[in-house]
Amino acid sequence: MQQMSEFLVEQKITAFVNRYVVTGPDGRGVLAFAEQKRLKLKEQVTLWTGEDRAEVLAGFKARQVIDFGATYDVTGPDGAPIGSFRKDAKASLLRSTWHLAQGEAPSARGTERSLGVALARRAVEVADAVLPIPLPVPFVYHFDFARGGEPVMSVERKWGIRDRYAVRIEDPALDRRLALCMAVAMDALQSR
Template sequence: MQQLSEFLVTQKITPMVNRYLVTTPEGGTVLAFAEQKRLALKERVTLWRGEDRTEEICTYRARKVMDLGPTCDVTGRDGEAIGSFRKDVRSSLLRSTWQLAPEDGLPAVGTERSGGVAIARRIGKVADVALPFTVPLPFVFHFDFVRQDRPVLSVERLWGVRDRYRVQIHDPALDRRLALALSVALDAFQSR
């Protein structure tokens, strides 16, 4: 898996959990499977090699209960630290910003690619609260993670009914398990 430079994350919507399927870019080979419980007090998601859940790849776990700017630690199946990621609440007021900290490397910062889409998403959320009906606006957002002005990782939401993301890894040293965990978490946390 460490040789992959691109993969596709697809959310499968079910009543009580969000399910994520990670595949090769053309959607063929299954690389990972994850489930995220909705309304969990403390986020914990395990990524498995497949839907049969026989081989664990990694787990990400929030450090605190019900945190607006969650920090999640990513560990391997044997409990070894892989890295962490967190939402930077202050920087996210206008444009969502995330910090990615690999255990064995320099941190990277990820921001929404388009400031205009970021502002439009926030206006849409205010409209949902203020209006007596929901305004279905499927915003497509993209995140670019950089370290010292060099691209590390890109997560691009694709158009469609279901949430789908193309994940491109630009830094060959980045642990793919950390990229997988962050990609699933971005959908879960950004959709809240």
């Protein structure tokens, strides 16, 4: 998997947990599987190498209890640190923004590609807060991560009923486990 540069992340909705399946770009061959328990005070998500949960691939955990600007540490199966990410709460007021860090390298900044889509999504979120039924979000959104003007990775939401994301890694030094944790988190934590 460390050699691959494209993945597909698909959410499977269930009653009490969000499940994510990571495959190759063609949607075949499960490369990773993740679960997020809902309503936890301290977010923690584990990625396994398959749906059988036999072997841990990586995971991420919030450093603090629910916080809009929380930092999440990403670790490998042995608990060794891989990197971290956090949502930039202030910058995210207009356009969702994330910071992704690995090792000593400067962090990569990921922002929504389209300001227009970002503002339209916020309008739907406001309407959802006042209407008795939730509105469907008819927008697909994309994030581009860059460091020093150089592309690092992109996450593009695909059209469809289920949440599906195409993840493209452009920096060969970026740990794929960190990239996949970031992609899962973007869906699981996006509305926070």
